[in-house]
Structures are given as C-alpha cells and as structure tokens.
Amino acid sequence: MASTTAYHTPPVATEEPGAPAPEQMLDAVVIGAGFGGIAAAIKLREAGFRDVVVLEKGPDVGGCWRENTYPGCACDVPSHLYSYSFAPNPDWTRQYAPQAEIEQYVRDTVDAYGVRRDIRFGVEASGAAWDDTVQGWRLETSDGPLLARAVISAAGPLHQPLIPDIPGLADFPGTVFHSAEWNHDHDLTGERVAVIGSGASAIQFVPEIAPKVGRLELFQRTAPWLLPRIDFEIPRWARWAHRRVPGLRRAHRLAIFSIAETLGFAQRHPRFIAPLRAAATKHLHSQVKDPELRARLTPDYEPGCKRILFANTWYPALQRDNVDVISSGVAEVRGNTVVASDGTEREVDTIILATGFHVTDPPVATAVRGPDGRTMAETWGGSPQAYLGTTVAGFPNLFLLVGPNSALGHSSIIFVIEQQVHYAVEAMKHMRFHALGRIEVDRAVQERYLARVDERLKDAVWATGGCGSYYLDATGRTSTIWPWSLPRMQRMLHRFDAEHYRVERKVPAPVSS
Known part of the structure; x- marks a missing residue:
C-alpha cells in the first residue's frame, strides 16, 4: 500500500476591500442525467450534499435510453437486473425491457427520489479546468460558468455516435x-x-x-456471435408476486446475476468458452439452412471476443x-x-x-484539463487509464462512471455504476470529514493497479480471441473491460482507500472585510 503523500497547502486567499463576493463553490457537478448521473444525484443527496448540479444537454433524463429510439430498441440484459438495486421495479412487462419502458423507469426514479430539481436541462458542459487557487473545477457550460469542488462524469461510453470516415x-x-x-x-x-x-x-x-x-x-x-434470446411477456401474477412476496425480487435478481457471471468467467478464461461456441453454433445452424449464407454468418473469432x-x-x-x-x-x-x-x-x-460509439476516445477526455493544463486525452495518449475505473492520476476530485477498464461484456452496467457512485460518494464524505480540498490517486498506485489489470487481461478472450473491437484502444491495449468478477469489484470499491491518495487540506474561504 502506498503511504499518503500530502501536497503543500497553498496560502490562504484574502479578499481586497470592495472586492466582489466569492463565487459559490458547489459540492459537485454531475455531467449527464442517464443511469449514472441519476444514481450520483440520489446518493449525493442521501449523503447530505445539497449543492449539487446535474448538467443534461437533452430535454429530459434517460441518457442513451432517451436518445436511442430506433425500431426494436430494447435491453439485452434481463429487466430485473437492468435496474437500480435501491429502486427495484416489480412491474417490468417483458423479460427484456423495451426502450420506452426503460426510459420511463428512469423518469419515475428521478421523481420518486426528488432529484429533478437538481438537474439543469438543455445545458451542455463544454470544458472543465482545475483551479489550484480555489481547489475546484471551473466548468464552462452553455448556461455560463460553474465552480465545483468535485466533478462526476456520467456521460457514459455509449454517448457520441461514431461516424465512419468513408470517402464520398x-x-x-x-x-x-x-x-x-x-x-x-x-x-x-x-x-x-x-x-x-x-x-x-x-x-x-x-x-x-x-x-x-x-x-x-x-x-x-x-x-x-448470437445466442438465443429468451424473451417473453411477464404475466400479471409474476408482477404481483414481485411486488408482494418478500425477498422474491432480490432472489430473482441474484439468479440472473449469477448466470451472467458464468458468461463473464468464460470470457476471462477462454479454455471454458467451448460451451458458448457450441450453443451459438447450434443457434446458427438451426435457423440458417443455406450453407453458403451460413458460412458468411459464421464468425472467424472466438465467442466473447466481440x-x-x-x-x-x-x-x-x-x-x-x-x-x-x-x-x-x-x-x-x-x-x-x-x-x-x-x-x-x-x-x-x-x-x-450502425457503427457504434466513441468508447475508447470519449469526448469528455478532450474537455477536461488537469492542473498541468493538459487534457485527459493528452495524458492518456490513446490508451485510457484509471484507478478502479473511477479516478485518474493528475485529475484531482474527478470521478468517472464507466471509466477505463470498468465496462462489461456480460452483465448489467448499472451494477458497475452503483459501485462507482458509492466509491465517489465515500471519497467526498472523507473529504468533508477531514476538511480536505483536494484528493488525487497516487500515480504509482495507479500504475501498479494497471499492471495487475493488464496481467489479468492478457490471456482473456478480448485480447486472444482473434478480433478487433471497441474493447481494444488505439494502442491495442484492452482498456475497456473490467478484468475480474463483479463481486470482486463490489469488494474493491466498497471502501474509499484514502491511503492510496495524495491529499491537500481545504483552503479557508476569504473573509469579508
């Protein structure tokens, strides 16, 4: 474990007579009002942080579930797992919820927890720069500047469509x-x-x-590679049971989670991928009888690589x-x-x-500048890196949701979001309790962590399966996927490990003369 290294505390700012009142320092600005931003807003409010603003460029909440409205749009994770653990929905109508139903679930959750008042709709953040003199982030938005102690980026990896550079x-x-x-x-x-x-x-x-x-x-x-989609309408009696029978929703959710984890295990240990290949091949052969077409539809890489x-x-x-x-x-x-x-x-x-999104080159990376003036994209140099997928050396008081090496290829991303939101809120509570103005993960800690990540992923199917995918960045590194089990993620992000961070005590606010 790294020992805590304290920064030099800058001198206390003073206010000249007749100077304007100090700017309001928000506790946090959350970027995006999809699943991640809404979870952050709810948990920050529950932790007692009142000065929180959520910036949403769109007209309503929902994120990618508001924006993606193509015909047939639906979730590919069973509904009872694709929802917040703290806000279960007993009334999903299908095993795999359609887009409109998921979007409505997000709206209902926002209203149930009373966080709509924290959201500024139609406001886009165009940039954020760290200001050491106030120990905060100065954000430029379409509605004017903001100053915040912390920033939580919840823009998400499926945010900006990838338009291919096709001549003509x-x-x-x-x-x-x-x-x-x-x-x-x-x-x-x-x-x-x-x-x-x-x-x-x-x-x-x-x-x-x-x-x-x-x-x-x-x-x-x-x-x-395709597997059968076991979708069906959830009958009324099952919805009634999920609403009234104690423990049923939790047990159902755990069962889905456990089944998904077996898929994740096979992807991390390709020697166990054969049953997936057999099931997918059987599905293809049962539905496509023409051998020539079947050959065109047969992947030339291992299942799970994409x-x-x-x-x-x-x-x-x-x-x-x-x-x-x-x-x-x-x-x-x-x-x-x-x-x-x-x-x-x-x-x-x-x-x-149907060309996907900017996953390994997220727009937020070019919009955020650390204390040294460099953007996150410049710091990463084409290979996104973060500690626990959440914090980045060189960028204090900044938390990423679904950041580098925290995405999944087998289960619900909402599970990941909840763990990272918990970690970020615990970090902010630690700062509040100890009167800290700045925390930043130690670079050596991050490098050692990433060495473990790379070692775990070098033999996984994403790196060895013989394909190119958005799981790999411009350098060929697997910088998207979480390398271990999800229960392990929950353990690793359960406690804010302050011993791995460099800290700086809060600069006292100016005193009016």
Missing part, C-alpha cells in the same frame, strides 16, 4: 443517419436501404425494417428475399452507389449507420 459519404444524395439518431420522419417503405454494421443496434432494427423496405443491403465486416448478442429474429431477417448480406466493409460511396471493400456495388436511397 458526405456527398451521398440520399438520406443518411446513425441508428442512435434515428430519423423517424423519413419513410423507409419501398426504399433501397444500406445498413453499415452488424452489431447490437443492427440486430434489433434490421428485423423491424426489413419487411417494409424494398431492398436491404447489409454491409458486414465481421459476423457477430460483444455476444442475443437475438431470435436476426437470422430469419437476413434470409428474406429482399435482404442481401455483403461480407465486407464499405470502401467508398459514389453518388447513390455504396462500394464494398471487396468491390461489390449496391445502389441505394438511404444509408443507416
């Missing part, structure tokens, strides 16, 4: 949109549509739009007479023609980008 795409004369920015005003009926990408979004919306379009051309660089998807309607949709699978990425767009890397050409009216 900008000059396409038809309609182009990303799946995360679905154009509901555009009628696809009878159109020739190109879908670029075959990931989590595409497998949900392609089966929905395939029956109505004239032609659908799917440009697929790599085929996904995100494992769950679907029953994907393979049937790809076998429709008006659908064609092109096993190639897109090289360019020439007028109305989409040209694949293998030379295949298709003339289309609309292009839908």
